[in-house]
Amino acid sequence: MHIVVCIKQVPDSAQIRVHPVTNTIMRQGVPTIVNPYDLFALEEALRLKDEYGARVTVLTMGPPMAEAALRKAISYGADDAVLVTDRIFAGSDTLATSYALAAAIQQISKDITVDLVFTGKQTIDGDTAQVGPGVAKRLEMQLLTYVSKIRSLDTDKQEIVVERRSEGGVQVLKTKIPSLITVLEGNNEMRFATMANMFRAARYPVKIWNKDAAGIEDPTKTGLKGSPTVVSKVFAPTPRATKAEIIQCESNEPKDLSVTLLAKMFTKFPNIEKELLKRSA
Template identity: 70%
Template structure:
């Protein structure tokens, strides 16, 4: 079984700060990590490999530094890694990103037929959840998004059955491989990388593909040029006009403070009082 897992290198958003005056992202010193959602996809791929044998190939589009993210995945047990990296890809929105990644998957499948492509549910920076569906459509793969469990893989007949998170329940879907799965978070736990894997990963020669090597046919479809969306403005959230009405239990008893708050909100919002009276259980 040959599985391709797409990962994105993202800034560790827990550590991102926004400049209070210029409203720009302060990236300096913010470590880059593997998009946390993608690790659920990788772990699922590794489990399929444990079970059925085969190979897991990592794929990432990004700047040269993204090599580190791919090495991290090698340390967890992935077999091979391809970094699609070229200035021409800069400024890509999701449509242009899925075009480039689809071309690279096609290229990888020329080396060895691909059975499943995995992506994460979404990233923590762009956060659109659009790249997975985009790659699937471009490659004509069956699309399975928000997969919470892989129920059954029938290698002989190239069939797979999964559970997919939907509103109010779970869909059980059966489809044919090759397919593209976007893996839901919290569905598994990433394994530890043993020391020898880390050493192997550090030395691993990640393959770097330019746009030519990645098999890009139409250069008007990649990067900024191939992106229909235009970011027209970036700005900070507007502060609310007035600050909260503040009271402190230092100045009055908790009882007086809470009475005061309740009176105020019910005077200002009489319908709220009615709603509460209708529902409350005293």
């Protein structure tokens, strides 16, 4: 069993600040982390490794510094790590990203056949949840999204049974390997890195692939060139025509402010009063 886990390095959003005057993002000095959702995918792969025996390869496409994310994954117990990095990938949207990742997975598969590909549910920066389905289609793998649980894996029959979160319930699906699974958060917790794995991670020679090593046949399908979507404008949300009416009264005591607010609101929006009376009756 060979599992490839796709991980993405993202800026740690908890530490992002918006410039108070210019209203722009201050990204400088913001530390990067492994996309939190991808850790659930990695842990699930490591769990299968413990239970069935498997080789776990982590893969990322990104700038050279994304190597740090891969080392982190090795420290948790991944066996192998591949960084796909090349200037031509800059500006990739999800269609171009799935092309590059699919090519790299095929390349990885030449050494040891890949049975399962895991991704996170979505990232915390692009936040599209589109890369998983894209990679699956390109590799013609069975696609299982929002998987909350892998019920069973039969390596002889090449069969897998999973629980998939769907609207209003859980679908139990049976399918064949190879398949691509996007793992839902919250159903496992990342293990601690062992001392031995931390040492291994520090010395581990991450494979660094440029476009040729990654098996990219058509460079025009990558980067900005290969991306159908273009960001045409960045703008601030339209301010409401009027700002909030700040409630004030003579005393400015909480009680009087509250009473004043209700009087104003119910006069202007009588339907809200009706709605409230309807429900608390």
